[in-house]
Amino acid sequence: MQHKKRNSLQIMLELLGMIRPLIGYMLLAILMGSIGNLVATFITILGGYGLLSVSGLYNKLTLTTIFTIIIIFAVIRGILRYAEQACNHYIAFKLLARIRNKVFTSLRRLAPAKLDGNDKGNLISIITSDIELLEVFYAHTISPIAIAVITSVFMCVFIGNIHLLLGIVALLFYLLVGLVVPVLNSKRGSKKGQDYRDSFGDLNTSVLDNLYGLEEIIQYGQQEKRQRELAEKTESLEKITKELKKEESVQKITTDWIILFAGITMLAVSGYLASNGEIEGGMSLIATVAMIGSFGPTAALSALSNNLNHTLACGNRVLDLLSEEPVVLDNVSGEEECGGNITCDGVTFGYENKEVLNNFNETFSEKRIHGILGKSGCGKSTLLKLLMRFYETNKGKIYYGENDVNTIKTSSLRNMISYVTQETFLFHDTIENNIKIAKEDATREEVIEAAKKASIHDFILSLPNGYDTKVSELGESLSGGERQRIGIARAFLHNSNIIFLDEPTSNIDSLNEGIILESLNKEKEDKTIILVSHRKSTMGIVDNMINM
The missing domain is CATH 3.40.50.300 (P-loop containing nucleotide triphosphate hydrolases)
Known part of the structure; x- marks a missing residue:
């Protein structure tokens, strides 16, 4: 199958175009996810206020009130998390059903020439595993990106309200973890993701050939040759998998180190501002806790880029099939009769x-x-x-x-x-x-x-x-x-x-x-x-x- 040249953004935009009929559910999932993640972050921040209250550095809320709010927030977080995931999976399963229908419609349009070749293993891979992996995109990619943006902006305002410089520091690290690392990782792994899906489809074709031709293989003593070819294709797939796993590990370690450095930097800058009297001493703790505790959505984006390479490669293959032009266009309004010589x-x-x-x-x-x-x-x-x-x-x-x-x-x-x-x-x-x-x-x-x-x-x-x-x-x-x-x-x-x-x-x-x-x-x-x-x-x- 020939792949149309699309970058990651183009693939995502084309896949997003399919979500229009369910946009209401998606907006609801984003809203609930954003509130839920902010509530989770503020549970940590409220813990910081509790420590300040015990130390006598904060007296606006009593310790009892703080712990009551934490319990309420924990319950709200659980409810919103469930509701967000329910919406996302409803969207994903509805869209996968529609995409399968589009794919089979496309195959009917492309047939019989499309089915006349020897690429049936790849087609089976697209119809089954490729479409199935798009569930990751619709259920675990779109809303997390929007949630990460919304929560990061909100936290930048919250931390910036303590001091503008702290808000700028937070923004820089959010961009580094949620944008720079995923983009670099995606660029590095996008080709490997496409290679993985192509190798997977090639292996499917080989397995089908061996199953259909098992009697002939045994009859003519081709077992060793076929096993060797299958082993080579399997090893090729495993090699790509190991490379992708290695890049995933590098990305995770990089993200963890950046988050650690972000906490240290926020503590140092806020401590410096506190020592100069530009912010209250207790606010240095709150800014640092808020910074470290709010990386959940952006760190999820960073980790998402690994699976996203697979997902976008699957999306590209599905989009290729949907956009492929038939070798022969059906004539839907021509002559009704054919006869004679x-x-x-x-x-x-x-x-x-x-x-x-x-x-x-x-x-x-x-x-x-x-x-x-x-x-x-x-x-x-x-x-x-x-x-x-x-x-x-x-x-x-x-x-x-x-x-x-x-x-x-x-x-x-x-x-x-x-x-x-x-x-x-x-x-x-x-x-x-x-x-x-x-x-x-x-x-x-x-x-x-x-x-x-x-x-x-x-x-x-x-x-x-x-x-x-x-x-x-x-x-x-x-x-x-x-x-x-x-x-x-x-x-x-x-x-x-x-x-x-x-x-x-x-x-x-x-x-x-x-x-x-x-x-x-x-x-x-x-x-x-x-x-x-x-x-x-x-x-x-x-x-x-x-x-x-």
């Missing part, structure tokens, strides 16, 4: 820098069976994808009758074509429902008729629950040939005027292949069929054969 006029197409078809010319007459024979990689499957308008030609035109394929309404085009791919995907559902994907309102009789044409009916009846037998996840309980025949049954059930079959009998024995081909031969009276294969035996029923 299918004509390829000078079709040229290639993937990136690899040309697959060059000036291909052919007319596929309607109501006939056309065979395309050729070795792997010659462009047979690509041609069918171009006819389906999964991709657009680089040069040349494709016509259905008199209509350019690009002028036909995409939904109508694909509704009038039954397309059987090389790999049939089966859902974790009954066999009947898997066939009815092609026609949801089909009756059991229609499903059976389609299954008979695909030579899968007898096999289905041999199963314990017949058509109600549930297929295991990914269809692994069925053989390749059985899955393929279910795919062909879908095509028969769809009953469209045009059928494209990409290696439909590659995993099927000769007997069942003969039955299926005979069914196709009977269907040609009303349909245009294009049959792609590398096997000459499959071409026995075709009216017209093209060698590629």
Whole structure:
């Protein structure tokens, strides 16, 4: 996946744009968080006043009153903290649901070309862990930043009210801990955060490949090689993780030392002012306690920058997917009908820098069976994808009758074509429902008729629950040939005027292949069929054969 160049601020602003519908809850969370953190800080400050009261240096409030206020503040702090977190998590979970909906909408818009590649592990990583990590941004990033700003400004005013110079000292250290350290840490770790997410997605892809191809790996003795590759990817991910952990430790130590130095500096400056009579002696203690006790929100920002590298990298990947332009835009207002002869006029197409078809010319007459024979990689499957308008030609035109394929309404085009791919995907559902994907309102009789044409009916009846037998996840309980025949049954059930079959009998024995081909031969009276294969035996029923 190509990453659009965005800096951290741009990513945060784009993610913030999604929060508009819930802005009221966010403002409420910020208000409660700000009050709650100030209440917590003043519990410490009131403790300082208590010490002064015991020492006889403060008499405006009695010790009893001070401790009563501390207890009240502690209760208020607990209530506000819970309410703030409840609001933040409500916002986060609502937004994650919306983002998932946006992502799946985007995938539908980008499909099928987006799903035609080998980057499925990365897509799964984005849909699952990347979106999940955005919860950190919405629940633990936005309001803490606002709370840190509000509480820091309030404390600068409070400490500045003791003496202006002390307020300036406080402001400098708040900026150092809450802004300078996080920004520097974010700049240092942003690339590593992106590398981590990319490596994580790459590892996901590798794991999926190994799971799907486990039988082949064992059969051809590729276990050690695959284990070695997986170990290398894991080690690469662990290396990045260690580097990020190291930077996190450096940041934490740096922040702790700055806070310690801030306390010492405030004590020294306030002590100097007290010795010169510019402030009361007891106020030196209050200023120092206020300074040290109020670093909670700003220190949280400093620590936040570590997780923020991960979070913003996830956000960037999600935003990339949401902003990605489809290879082919669906035509939503074109011609409703596609029929007649299918004509390829000078079709040229290639993937990136690899040309697959060059000036291909052919007319596929309607109501006939056309065979395309050729070795792997010659462009047979690509041609069918171009006819389906999964991709657009680089040069040349494709016509259905008199209509350019690009002028036909995409939904109508694909509704009038039954397309059987090389790999049939089966859902974790009954066999009947898997066939009815092609026609949801089909009756059991229609499903059976389609299954008979695909030579899968007898096999289905041999199963314990017949058509109600549930297929295991990914269809692994069925053989390749059985899955393929279910795919062909879908095509028969769809009953469209045009059928494209990409290696439909590659995993099927000769007997069942003969039955299926005979069914196709009977269907040609009303349909245009294009049959792609590398096997000459499959071409026995075709009216017209093209060698590629």
